[in-house]
Amino acid sequence: MAVKIDRQKCCYCSGCVAVCPVDALTLRETIIEVNENCIECFKCVNLCPVGAIYESNDQSKSTGAKNA
Amino acid sequence: MLRYKEYDAVVVGAGLAGSMAARKIAEAGYRVVLVEKRQEIGNAVRCAEGVSEKWLLKHTGIKPSWISKEIKGAILISPSGVECKMDFPDKGLILERKVFDYDLAVMAANAGSELFAKTAVTKIAKISDDSDYNYLVKLEGFIDAEIKTKIVIAADGVESKVGRMLGVNTTVEPNDIEFCMQYTVNNIDVDPDYSLLIGGNELAPGGYVWVFPKGDRSANIGLGVVGSRCSKEKNADYYLRKFVKEKYPNGTISRVIPGADAVCKPLTNMSGDGFMIAGDAARLANPISGAGIGNALESGAIAGETAVLALKKKNLSAKFFKKYDKEVNESVGNTTKHFHKIKNVFVKLTDSDMDGAVSVLSKLDKKNITVKKILEIVFKENKTMLSILKKIIFR
Numbered sequence: 001m002a003v004k005i006d007r008q009k010c011c012y013c014s015g016c017v018a019v020c021p022v023d024a025l026t027l028r029e030t031i032i033e034v035n036e037n038c039i040e041c042f043k044c045v046n047l048c049p050v051g052a053i054y055e056s057n058d059q060s061k062s063t064g065a066k067n068a
Numbered sequence: 069m070l071r072y073k074e075y076d077a078v079v080v081g082a083g084l085a086g087s088m089a090a091r092k093i094a095e096a097g098y099r100v101v102l103v104e105k106r107q108e109i110g111n112a113v114r115c116a117e118g119v120s121e122k123w124l125l126k127h128t129g130i131k132p133s134w135i136s137k138e139i140k141g142a143i144l145i146s147p148s149g150v151e152c153k154m155d156f157p158d159k160g161l162i163l164e165r166k167v168f169d170y171d172l173a174v175m176a177a178n179a180g181s182e183l184f185a186k187t188a189v190t191k192i193a194k195i196s197d198d199s200d201y202n203y204l205v206k207l208e209g210f211i212d213a214e215i216k217t218k219i220v221i222a223a224d225g226v227e228s229k230v231g232r233m234l235g236v237n238t239t240v241e242p243n244d245i246e247f248c249m250q251y252t253v254n255n256i257d258v259d260p261d262y263s264l265l266i267g268g269n270e271l272a273p274g275g276y277v278w279v280f281p282k283g284d285r286s287a288n289i290g291l292g293v294v295g296s297r298c299s300k301e302k303n304a305d306y307y308l309r310k311f312v313k314e315k316y317p318n319g320t321i322s323r324v325i326p327g328a329d330a331v332c333k334p335l336t337n338m339s340g341d342g343f344m345i346a347g348d349a350a351r352l353a354n355p356i357s358g359a360g361i362g363n364a365l366e367s368g369a370i371a372g373e374t375a376v377l378a379l380k381k382k383n384l385s386a387k388f389f390k391k392y393d394k395e396v397n398e399s400v401g402n403t404t405k406h407f408h409k410i411k412n413v414f415v416k417l418t419d420s421d422m423d424g425a426v427s428v429l430s431k432l433d434k435k436n437i438t439v440k441k442i443l444e445i446v447f448k449e450n451k452t453m454l455s456i457l458k459k460i461i462f463r
Contacts, residue, residue, distance in 0.1 A: 029106065
């Protein structure tokens with residue numbers, strides 16, 4: 001599993017960055033990047049105020065819109 | 069574009085804390101650069117925009133273009149609809165943060181600070197001890213450069229990444245952060261003089277709903293849900309959609325503003341060797357109300373003044389910067405710590421606790437009542453809560 005961001009939904013509030021226990025998330029302008037530090041605790045998935053973060057089987061590095 | 073390769077101070081984040089700090093340092097004549105990673109300062113807004121007038125009078129003065137509405141007080145509404153109207157001791161202001169933040173950064177620039185938007189700090193490395201400069205800071209974006217600095221001030225908001233680059237763990241636990249959603253809703257009937265604060269575990273678990281009048285027919289309507297009670301399906305936006313649909317079915321939405329509000333204790337260490345952390349990044353928002361504007365202005369000003377003193381005395385040691393922690397704690401940090409303890413009890417209140425408390429409150433003389441007094445009354449309604457509160461306060 002991997003953490004993915006649905007860029008159509010994300011409002012880049014950076015709340016997920018604040019709770020990430022391993023500093024795996026970074027916000028640059030309107031883009032949340034997930035780096036290889038991610039331990040897949042999925043805290044961010046449950047907390048996102050707009051439900052823009054999801055678990056995915058796709059391990060490829062992509063921050064594109066869901067199903068894009 | 070960048071005037072120098074070496075600076076007395078680099079301030080990261082042109083929000084309220086950062087702009088205050090940069091202005092103070094520039095006014096004293098030191099080389100300071102203020103960087104903001106977003107392309108437009110103040111945008112996007114991540115705030116309910118309410119602040120007591122006293123903070124602006126102390127730190128910035130007041131410009132009409134910063135204010136969208138003045139309010140007299142707040143109406144507390146319990147889950148079953150019991151109301152209690154309270155007047156604030158000082159005038160309440162609903163700001164236009166987009167304009168306010170922008171102007172504050174420009175005030176820093178006009179005082180002599182360099183200012184660059186769309187410039188992120190991506191790396192900070194310690195320079196060996198025998199140099200005058202403490203850190204090598206990598207800037208990326210509009211400015212691509214590596215600069216040396218004696219002092220770093222981290223004012224990068226709730227995400228607080230710069231603190232982590234400096235070796236401070238700023239991560240917040242889910243039970244210590246509120247995830248919020250807010251819409252600016254138009255074409256609705258609002259009380260122009262009072263904000264509404266509505267409690268209820270169905271409405272906003274472990275948080276509350278706010279309605280801040282923004283104009284005669286518009287308001288910032290938002291809510292917070294404590295992180296430990298959020299889920300992917302029932303997130304902050306889920307609760308706000310439900311609330312607005314029910315209460316303001318004809319409202320139109322002109323702004324969608326999500327955000328996160330750390331409601332934890334302030335950082336135990338807000339400073340270190342040649343650095344200070346200010347505002348939301350130092351976890352200084354009020355854990356009960358979520359208000360962060362006043363504490364950001366205050367801690368930013370103290371960081372700026374402490375930087376000036378450190379530069380004058382040529383003392384950039386972690387020991388010297390402890391002065392910053394001390395002053396911030398005395399000014400706003402200790403109150404924040406106290407509110408954090410009370411918050412831990414507040415999030416456990418049942419709907420009937422809240423009903424009882426607001427009912428008692430509504431019968432009291434509310435002239436100049438303080439948050440502390442209100443909380444004491446709130447918890448008197450519930451004997452268990454009161455005993456917990458007593459343990460917290462008097463232990």
